[in-house]
Amino acid sequence: MSALTAVFSAKTDWHHVADVVIGKPLAILGLVVLALCIRWVLGKLVDRIVRHAEEGVLPDRFSTGTATRRVQRAKTMGDLLKSIVTGVLVAVFGTMILGELGVNIAPIIASAGIVGVALGFGAQSLVKDFLSGVFMIFEDQYGVGDVVDVGVASGTVEAVSLRVTRLRDQSGTVWYVPNGSILKVGNMSQNWARAVVDVSIGYGEDLARVQRVLKDVAHDLWQDDDFHDVVIEEPEVTGVETMTPDAITVRVLIKTAPMRQWAIARELRQRIKARFDHEGIAMPFTQKVLFPTPPYAGGTAPTTTPSEAEEA
Numbered sequence: 001m002s003a004l005t006a007v008f009s010a011k012t013d014w015h016h017v018a019d020v021v022i023g024k025p026l027a028i029l030g031l032v033v034l035a036l037c038i039r040w041v042l043g044k045l046v047d048r049i050v051r052h053a054e055e056g057v058l059p060d061r062f063s064t065g066t067a068t069r070r071v072q073r074a075k076t077m078g079d080l081l082k083s084i085v086t087g088v089l090v091a092v093f094g095t096m097i098l099g100e101l102g103v104n105i106a107p108i109i110a111s112a113g114i115v116g117v118a119l120g121f122g123a124q125s126l127v128k129d130f131l132s133g134v135f136m137i138f139e140d141q142y143g144v145g146d147v148v149d150v151g152v153a154s155g156t157v158e159a160v161s162l163r164v165t166r167l168r169d170q171s172g173t174v175w176y177v178p179n180g181s182i183l184k185v186g187n188m189s190q191n192w193a194r195a196v197v198d199v200s201i202g203y204g205e206d207l208a209r210v211q212r213v214l215k216d217v218a219h220d221l222w223q224d225d226d227f228h229d230v231v232i233e234e235p236e237v238t239g240v241e242t243m244t245p246d247a248i249t250v251r252v253l254i255k256t257a258p259m260r261q262w263a264i265a266r267e268l269r270q271r272i273k274a275r276f277d278h279e280g281i282a283m284p285f286t287q288k289v290l291f292p293t294p295p296y297a298g299g300t301a302p303t304t305t306p307s308e309a310e311e312a
Contacts, residue, residue: 024101028100028101032093034093035089038089039085039086042082042085043082043085046078047078050075050077050078077134077137077138091112095108095109125178125180129162129179130162130179133163133179134162136179136182142165142185143157143160144158144159145189145259146187147188147189148167149185150167150177150182150184151183152175152177152181153167153177155168155170155173162179164179165177165179165182188259188261189258189259190258192255192257193255193257193260193261194254194255194256195253195256195261195264195268197251197254197265197272198249198250198251199250199272200246200249200283201248201284202282202284203247203248203284204282207240209281210281211239211250213279214250215235216275217268218236218252218268219234220271221235221264221268222234222235227267229257230256230263230264231256231264232255232256233254235253235255236252237251237253238250238252239251247284
């Protein structure tokens with residue numbers, strides 16, 4: 001009986017040794033290989049998303065340098081996502097490997113659950129800002145140097161991060177806008193822009209002649225070699241835009257390269273002013289008619305007391 005017990009104990013010890021020496025290392029090796037395979041698959045998926053982000057939502061019709069900026073930002077986001085994937089896989093499979101080694105992982109899992117709940121309640125705005133920043137960068141909604149209107153503020157973008165966007169308006173004020181609070185974005189410097197110039201003329205001018213002059217001035221600007229790469233299409237004189245008691249407003253539209261619409265509008269106004277002076281076309285001006293106060297006897301206006309006014 002003691003011999004059988006000794007044999008059984010020897011077999012049990014051998015199984016335990018075999019499990020420690022062979023079984024657990026194979027299980028750990030299998031977990032490592034599985035983690036590497038998942039990491040490889042997710043890495044390929046991230047690379048595909050990055051390639052899609054490099055192409056952008058809108059095609060690049062003009063050489064403005066936005067493509068290079070978009071590629072750099074997409075690669076940066078790809079590296080960030082790969083780092084996040086690696087961290088998550090290390091945490092999950094590291095915990096599983098500790099379980100294979102006999103470590104009690106129940107406190108670790110409980111702690112992770114508590115941390116997750118705390119982050120879910122306490123960092124909702126942070127997670128919202130982060131996700132909004134990720135999608136904003138992938139979709140290339142705006143970048144550094146763009147002039148945008150995000151609702152709460154408008155100006156030139158100075159810095160973009162996953163949590164906040166920094167803008168500087170025309171007065172020099174710096175605005176820090178959380179990405180999660182941006183509901184809509186108006187980008188005035190993406191792909192192309194349009195200069196809108198409203199010209200006011202008096203009612204005494206020949207409207208057809210004025211429109212011909214405006215077309216000539218805009219066409220000369222379009223043909224100017226200095227603005228060949230700035231003005232994209234033939235300018236358009238749309239006609240009468242508004243009619244007020246003081247003037248008639250005629251609108252001119254010019255399609256320009258991004259961020260150049262303001263300079264083109266100023267140049268066009270200057271040329272229109274010079275051409276109007278040459279053609280003798282007068283700009284409208286406000287005329288005031290003054291009615292003098294009638295004289296009163298004695299040199300002063302009569303006064304009326306409240307009692308006299310009531311009797312009257």
